């Protein structure tokens with residue numbers, strides 16, 4: 001893809017900054033944080049300083065004031081070195097912060113967004129439950145209005161940043177008789193479970209955020225990939241939430257999180273693309289240094305064909321991701337493009353990382369090279385923020401709607 005198709009000089013400057021950070025500060029530690037399954041607080045601090053944790057938000061709310069293409073580029077470039085770092089940006093920005101920016105009152109925006117955009121505290125989004133996975137309308141978490149507050153009971157599964165975060169947007173049923181129109185969203189706050197680990201970097205907690213009684217974190221998931229990303233349960237037992245903490249109108253929660261997920265798909269598309277490109281670059285380089293039968297394996301047509309297929313598909317993925325971001329930036333409908341980008345690139349990341357291991361032979365199957373981590377990181381991209389099957393459902397819905405006019 002020619003840079004000038006979507007990028008101006010500012011985009012290219014952002015790309016240089018992210019590439020330098022990814023090369024110098026992410027790639028060298030990615031294997032360590034993966035092995036330890038630890039959240040990389042030091043790099044979170046750096047990403048906050050570099051503006052990566054609030055790329056598209058206005059400067060008056062503490063953001064970097066850049067556009068959606070820049071935001072997507074940050075995720076894409078980080079994921080080439082480490083998917084967990086890319087996910088941290090994506091989950092924190094699109095899932096954790098964007099609902100407050102997009103659907104919050106002025107007071108809510110001014111209170112929470114500067115803390116999130118600067119990386120002072122981490123944010124997350126609690127939608128998934130045991131009964132509500134692909135069928136997000138299956139939410140059982142209940143919010144009952146009592147005077148000037150709601151009392152919330154329920155639990156959320158697989159929530160990114162559940163342990164390390166302090167600000168969460170969660171969904172709960174306010175009126176069971178209204179189906180999806182009876183789901184609302186709320187801003188809840190709690191304390192970071194890793195305050196001690198974050199303290200040396202001066203981030204991870206803000207005294208102005210109360211730990212709401214009854215709002216807590218469950219067990220940490222031991223995952224195949226995205227191991228440097230924090231995934232845990234969120235538990236709510238009689239959490240008293242003031243009415244001012246409701247996000248948007250009562251009953252607007254479902255429609256709002258559908259919009260949030262549309263945008264999130266571009267981010268996961270970019271993340272997947274980054275994984276695929278990172279693995280391809282490793283394979284390409286390796287093929288020129290590994291010698292068998294007296295020559296570099298890159299001289300063999302069988303290896304060349306694999307490299308050519310990877311490069312061609314990655315090029316197609318770039319167009320899908322940046323086209324979806326470009327539509328979103330222009331305020332045009334982008335739901336179908338975002339689902340296509342997410343579907344294609346997540347499956348591309350899986351195909352490419354498997355091929356990259358093949359090019360590395362037995363060495364690719366060991367932790368001596370990063371391609372095995374990349375393969376583990378790729379799999380969840382076909383599941384999180386809507387499985388591949390859900391993306392196909394979304395795309396088909398658009399196709400049939402277009403046909404009906």
Ligand SMILES: Cc1cc2nc3c(=O)[nH]c(=O)nc-3n(C[C@H](O)[C@H](O)[C@H](O)COP(=O)(O)OP(=O)(O)OC[C@H]3O[C@@H](n4cnc5c(N)ncnc54)[C@H](O)[C@@H]3O)c2cc1C
Pocket residue numbers: 091095124125126127128132133134135157158159160161223226231380383384385386387388389390
């Ligand atoms: C590491 C990680 C991080 C996550 N982060 C978050 C987060 O921050 N916030 C959050 O709210 N959630 C998060 N999730 C949850 C994630 O979005 C869900 O796991 C995902 O949406 C799938 O839901 P499920 O796991 O319940 O699978 P299920 O919905 O049970 O799906 C099981 C299988 O059935 C298929 N299936 C289901 N329905 C259909 C259908 N109608 N047609 C065809 N096939 C179907 C699915 O495609 C899948 O293959 C995270 C998950 C993980 C693993």
